Amino acid sequence: MSTTSAADxxxxxxxxxxxxxxxxxxxxxxxxxxxxxxxTAAVLVFPRLFFPSGNDTTALLASFATFGLAFVARPLGSILFGHFGDRVGRKATLVGSLLTMGIATFLIGLLPTYGNVGIVAPMLLALMRFVQGLGLGGEWSGAALLATETAKEGKRAWAAMWPQLGAPIGFFMANGLFLILTLVLGYDSATSDAEHAFLTWGWRIPFLLSAIMVIIGLYVRLKLEETPVFKRALERGQKVKTPVAEVFRSSWRPLILGTFVMLATYTLFYIMTTWVVSYGTGKVVDHSGVKVAIKYTDFLGLQIIAVLFFAAFVPVSGWLADKYGRRITLIVITSAIIVFGLSFHWFAAPESATAGRMLLFMCVGLALMGLTFGPMSAVLPELFPTNVRYTGSGISYNTASILGAAVAPFIATYLVNSYGVGWVGVYLAIAAALTLTALVIMRETRNQSLDTPV
Structure with missing residues (x-):
């Protein structure tokens, strides 16, 4: 329970x-x-500029491999920033994670390509991607705790869904900016050559603009105070010397449950955003030999429409989780994800995947994503005591990113090439079944006091 003013x-x-x-x-x-x-650049830019190959699929897979590298770094980031978040405080640690992410992103916009420096180019790109992962690994749990540890009683899931809205907002801005650039510069991924303005300098603009956004974020965060829940934990002398050791010693069960609770969410999102772009724009050929070919700019427009469903259903899930409880809400939603996974062939089979059907496919998938993602910033922190909450929730969230997000585009690309798009849905359904099992085992956390160790 947070400390509020009697007057306000x-x-x-x-x-x-x-x-x-x-x-x-x-x-x-x-x-x-x-x-x-x-x-976005991992599909559109990096295979051509940083991973040249005689085979488009091989270059795409290499690009996806560096994309997944950040997910390996994220648990390390949660341990690093979690240590300071549980010992020094939420506010200072959030500033550090934002700077880490922002500097790495800005530097990507300055990197030389393979044509300039050879193998050094993908090595530098991989390094910056790793640093991005470290930053995001510390960001999510800090933002979630900032919201949950200051929430009104009975409204914790509603308060916690606001940082979750950052995902669709960030996605909308990222894809919107790339869409504007490709339209303004007249770039066509199917016909434009490597000397096109978009590939020589245009793709760098979103990465460089991140510096301005980071300055705005720092300004907002520096005007905050430490959360009252963390202050009270310090007053009670509950600070531990090594949060990561303590969380593995005393909270190993929540770590495992939290990881698998997040698994379906991650798998769903990165199939519906990263992999689906390569599939929908025809960069991946189905095993039947039929190509799904939607123009990149058209497909990006469809994806931007679909992400609005993601944003719209995040608040819905926050309300449902407060009214009915986290566990039952997520059990119903995860069951729906299994059904959705088993319907992939109907939605996206190459012989029938029109632009309209692909839009419906993404809208349904991202609506489910909003429903499953919204309550997570309440659920995971509620599993852990205050003195290891930053570390524990971060490790669970980001370990799930390795099991779900890091490998999802890679596995989906392999499956669609070898067995067809229906098997990508089976892969999603299996991940969701594992999440469903964790939810059945997990106890309800809606009434869990954040001041009381679990």
Whole structure:
């Protein structure tokens, strides 16, 4: 329970709740913008400029491999930033994670390509992607705790869904900016050559613009106070010397459950955003030999429409999780994801995958993504005591990113080439079944006090 003013319940320790909401949402929007511009470039730019190959699929897979590298770094980032978040405080650590992510993203915009420096180019790109992962690994749990540890009683999932909105907002900005650039510069991924303005300098603009957004995020976050829940933990002398050792010693069960609770969410999102671009624009050929060929700019427009469904259903899920509980809400949603996975062939089989059907496919998938993603920033923090909450929730969230997101585009690309698009849906359904099992085992956390160790 947070400390509020008797005169104004919308103020926490002198800070308006509206400022806290904006700080949590703006920060995650910037971080996810940085993360997603890489995901978009991993399909559109990097295979041509950093991973040249005589085989388009091989170059795409190499690009996806560096895309997945950040997910390997994210658990390390959660341990690094979690250590300071649980010992020094949420506010200072959030500033550090934002700077880490922002600097790495800006530097990607300055990197030389393979044609300039050879093998050094993909090595530098991989390094910056790894640093991006470190930053985002510390960002999510800090933003989630900022929201949950200052929430009104009974409204914790609603408060926690605001930083979750940063994901669709960041995605919308990233893809919107790339769409504008390709239209203004007249770039066509199917016909434009390597000397086109978009490939020589245009793709760098989103990465360089991230510097401006980071400055805005820093301004907002520096005006915050430490969360009252963390202050009270310090007053009680609950700070631990090594949070990562403590969380593995005392909270190993929540670590495992939290990881698998997040698995379906990650798998769904990166299939519906990163992999689907390569599939829908015809860069991946189905095993039947039929190509799905939608012009890149058209497909990006479809994806931007679909991500609005993601954003719209995040608040819905926050409301449902507060009203009915986290566990039952997520059990129903995860069951729906399994059904959706088993319907992939109907939605996206290459012989029938029109632009309209692909739009419906993405709208359904991203609506489910909003429903499953929204409550997570309440669920995972509620599994852990205050003195290891930053570390524990971060490790669970980001370990799931390795099992789900890091490999999802790679596995989906292999499956669609070898067995057909229906098997990509089976892969999603299996991941969702594992999440469903974890949810059945997990106890309800809606009424869990954040001041009381689990």
């Amino acid at each position: 319940p919308d103020v926490v320790d002198g800070v308006p709740r509206s400022r806290i909401v904006v700080a949590s949402m703006v920060g995650t929007s910037i971080e996810f913008f940085d993360f997603y511009i890489y995901a």
